[in-house]
Amino acid sequence: MTPALPDGYRLIRVPHSRSVEFREVDHLAFGYEPDPETVAQVPDYLEWDRTSAVEAPDGSLAAVHASYAFTLPVPGAQPVECAGLTWVGTRPDQRRQGLLSAMIADHFAHCEERGEPVSALYAAESAIYGRFGYGSAADDLRVTIPRGVALRDVPGSSDLTLRFAKLDAAAHGGLVEQVHAAAGVGRPGWIGRSTDALRASALADPPAWRQGGEPLRIATVHGPDGEPRAYALLRRKEEWADNVAKTKVLVRESAAVDAAAAHRLWSFLLDMDLTASVQSGPLPVDDRIREILVDPRLATAKITDNVWVRLVDLPAALTARRYSGPLDVVLEVTDARLPANAGRWRLATGPVGADAAYDVRVTRTEDDADVALDVRELGAAYLGGRSLAAAGHAGLVEERRAGSLHATSTAFAWPLAPVCSWMF
Numbered sequence: 001m002t003p004a005l006p007d008g009y010r011l012i013r014v015p016h017s018r019s020v021e022f023r024e025v026d027h028l029a030f031g032y033e034p035d036p037e038t039v040a041q042v043p044d045y046l047e048w049d050r051t052s053a054v055e056a057p058d059g060s061l062a063a064v065h066a067s068y069a070f071t072l073p074v075p076g077a078q079p080v081e082c083a084g085l086t087w088v089g090t091r092p093d094q095r096r097q098g099l100l101s102a103m104i105a106d107h108f109a110h111c112e113e114r115g116e117p118v119s120a121l122y123a124a125e126s127a128i129y130g131r132f133g134y135g136s137a138a139d140d141l142r143v144t145i146p147r148g149v150a151l152r153d154v155p156g157s158s159d160l161t162l163r164f165a166k167l168d169a170a171a172h173g174g175l176v177e178q179v180h181a182a183a184g185v186g187r188p189g190w191i192g193r194s195t196d197a198l199r200a201s202a203l204a205d206p207p208a209w210r211q212g213g214e215p216l217r218i219a220t221v222h223g224p225d226g227e228p229r230a231y232a233l234l235r236r237k238e239e240w241a242d243n244v245a246k247t248k249v250l251v252r253e254s255a256a257v258d259a260a261a262a263h264r265l266w267s268f269l270l271d272m273d274l275t276a277s278v279q280s281g282p283l284p285v286d287d288r289i290r291e292i293l294v295d296p297r298l299a300t301a302k303i304t305d306n307v308w309v310r311l312v313d314l315p316a317a318l319t320a321r322r323y324s325g326p327l328d329v330v331l332e333v334t335d336a337r338l339p340a341n342a343g344r345w346r347l348a349t350g351p352v353g354a355d356a357a358y359d360v361r362v363t364r365t366e367d368d369a370d371v372a373l374d375v376r377e378l379g380a381a382y383l384g385g386r387s388l389a390a391a392g393h394a395g396l397v398e399e400r401r402a403g404s405l406h407a408t409s410t411a412f413a414w415p416l417a418p419v420c421s422w423m424f
């Protein structure tokens with residue numbers, strides 16, 4: 001069902017030649033205006049063959065959205081093609097007349113045309129996207145830790161070398177992406193920056209973004225042959241109180257390829273002169289730092305929703321991931337926006353064979369349903385970080401055959417918590 005637009009409005013693709021107008025809608029919707037220095041220093045990272053809008057009858061842009069061609073790491077399998085929805089905005093004077101609803105339908109149609117079975121996003125407000133079938137599929141953790149707290153020993157940490165420098169995009173860009181990719185192996189949701197412009201924007205540091213802190217620095221950890229094994233992009237924000245230094249270390253993003261490298265990095269961050277605390281960037285909720293703090297209570301933790309996931313092509317999406325155990329279940333799915341997903345589906349997986357062959361079948365069935373749920377709940381559970389049983393406990397998933405929800409929930413769960421380490 002395509003929601004109707006008001007008379008005279010139409011959905012269009014936006015070419016690069018209209019980029020100023022496109023950005024202006026977003027500035028009006030979000031309430032900001034980048035200064036010329038920021039515009040000059042942050043690369044244009046939108047993909048201009050994936051930018052769309054609603055045009056008003058007078059030819060102006062009333063609402064906009066864009067997407068990135070990502071691949072989304074899923075539990076135990078190759079990443080799946082994924083449209084990363086972004087830059088969604090409706091002009092304040094055009095709100096609540098269905099423009100977003102029409103743009104989302106358009107976005108799903110583009111996903112289908114491009115063969116992208118899932119879409120993911122960061123929600124500006126968490127109440128917006130559930131109605132469109134997106135489920136909150138991951139949380140992220142941000143910790144603030146006082147300087148000098150003790151860490152448990154991790155073998156090999158003290159053999160590694162730490163370097164600290166002013167961030168130089170040309171010199172450090174390759175290292176950051178190499179470590180980021182290696183650190184995310186096996187981690188559902190760990191989306192990589194897919195274009196040079198996105199990679200460059202991760203290192204952008206215009207003065208307006210510094211909030212009174214120093215320019216971005218980079219701490220890197222190296223193995224015996226100098227190979228990079230961890231990094232943190234950070235800035236210090238100088239503060240003094242009664243002649244005592246209270247400077248904060250603000251980490252934008254960090255990643256480590258293994259436990260020793262993570263320990264070496266944190267040992268450095270938690271022991272910087274003149275500082276009082278370290279505030280992390282977005283981490284998975286099961287991050288190593290939670291395990292290695294001697295006194296975890298000293299860390300203040302904040303958990304927020306991270307990526308949201310929408311199954312656009314349900315059978316393709318469910319077939320593209322692995323499950324934590326054998327399963328044979330009939331799911332009855334509701335999907336108000338994409339009726340092709342609705343109805344009864346048999347999801348059957350066997351054990352992994354000796355040859356590592358793995359079989360997942362998702363087929364239409366007329367058999368009685370074991371578990372009934374909306375596509376939103378399937379999206380939430382897709383990366384293995386949300387419990388379908390918990391959703392059932394909350395009244396959002398219905399168990400029709402005793403025991404089937406426990407089995408389904410167990411199979412969808414995954415040992416490593418999903419997260420995306422950067423906001424898009």
Ligand SMILES: CC(=O)SCCNC(=O)CCNC(=O)[C@H](O)C(C)(C)COP(=O)(O)OP(=O)(O)OC[C@H]1O[C@@H](n2cnc3c(N)ncnc32)[C@H](O)[C@@H]1OP(=O)(O)O
Pocket residue numbers: 029030063085086087088089090091094095096097098099100101102121122123124125127128131
């Ligand atoms: C992935 C991203 O880019 S996230 C960024 C999202 N953008 C922003 O937050 C910028 C500021 N906000 C806006 O630009 C707009 O308010 C938008 C884009 C969120 C909504 O655009 P609109 O064109 O007004 O949405 P539309 O009229 O299609 O509303 C669809 C439904 O969503 C609801 N809705 C829209 N925005 C919100 C919201 N922020 N919170 C809760 N419900 C919302 C509407 O009430 C409506 O409900 P209904 O179907 O029950 O009537």
